[in-house]
Amino acid sequence: MTRSKVKISYITKDSARKATFRKRKKGLLKKASELSTLCGIDASVIIYSPYNTQPDVWPSPTEAQRVLSKFKKMPKMDQSVEMMSQESLLKQRIELANKQLKRQCRDNREKEITQVMFQCLGGQGLENLNMMDLNDLGWLLEQNMKDIDRRIYMLTKASHSQGSVAAASASATMATPEAMLKSGEKVHVESPEREVSPETEQRQQLIKDLMHSPENMRLDSVFSFGDNNPNAFFP
């Protein structure tokens, strides 16, 4: 999780596993204690490990026993209670996973369209793109535009002696495919269920027109985007 992102899977190397175990056990117990304190609740953590014959028990074996007897009593009424609990827990997990999936799809779509954008910047025409791609691409460009405007604003605000043109080119410099794909900067593409703004409709008409243009139509001529924005990527 630091120095390098690490995959959560069994650590093969003995020493490393033990080191990680000690660190994370400490972290876990701390978290448990904080949760218990902050929210005034009963909690207990038991950890078995090959490094100790005794399990690690928090906050104390006595307390753990107390909590445990409480636990033992309750689901005893019927195993069905337990099943319910299991089921709802599973449902919860599925829900969470679905949410993560959705977000991942969104991110993927953003990356996809970003790649398309850079292909276009490389000279590829728009002919092979379908309506949805064009639409999303337009949205992405809009977002980038807004981002650049924001940065220009900040830069001009920060130093009046610097021209905004210089600022603009500085921003544009960052927009390499790698930077766009790797940087953590959010561009907020809400791909699937995005609302259709007036500008979007206008753009869709524009796109339709373009798709009937001669084949050598190039992106350059599209970039000023129908409005008179003087901050086009490539003047």
Place this chain on the structure above:
Amino acid sequence: MTRSKVKISYITKDSARKATFRKRKKGLLKKASELSTLCGIDASVIIYSPYNTQPDVWPSPTEAQRVLSKFKKMPKMDQSVEMMSQESLLKQRIELANKQLKRQCRDNREKEITQVMFQCLGGQGLENLNMMDLNDLGWLLEQNMKDIDRRIYMLTKASHSQGSVAAASASATMATPEAMLKSGEKVHVESPEREVSPETEQRQQLIKDLMHSPENMRLDSVFSFGDNNPNAFFP
């Protein structure tokens, strides 16, 4: 822990407590699951809360039962086992607390001496300082010097067209009392049990000499510090 550092104590406000509970519970279970996966160990977490009639049980009630029965069997041999465990846990905590105290003392000492240093820079003489303070002060100055040298080195390495003098003054600019006290930069003062280097002994002699100098002796003349370092704070 974020936006503002928060004290670990019971959250009075109901909604905030619940929100925190949900967030942290999620985090805790994630940590537990990661630990279990990474190190291939049995672990179980049970959390009682007023927000659910059922306790939160991880990884599943069945699994928890399994782990628990394992736990129940073991300390039953004698309560003394439990007592031991309690005692050793307590010892561990005390040890940790002592360590933290030591570090805190060290940090405090560093801040203290840093303040003294800036008082001196403000024109206060060295007359009121005892041997230990002078010694630590010398050490601090040495560290700062090294730090500045390091930065000059890095800066001159980074851009050959820039003069090292400019770089030096840039470093010196940072050395306001606030910056020194608040910045996270480590200066590594090992106050109490520091080893005595030859330079230190030399300085101690120097200090002794200074303490017998006329009262209007000022810090300025001490700053080049016995060696011929051309990078004195105030030339």
Place this chain on the structure above:
DNA sequence: CCCTCTATTTATAAGAG
């Protein structure tokens, strides 16, 4: 209340000694 969005703090993996 519950989500989402960041600024910030905390946890921790990898190095260094």
Place this chain on the structure above:
DNA sequence: TCTCTTATAAATAGAGG
């Protein structure tokens, strides 16, 4: 191997919808 340090990832408080 253990500890301490440091750079980076992860958790999360507080603010907004």
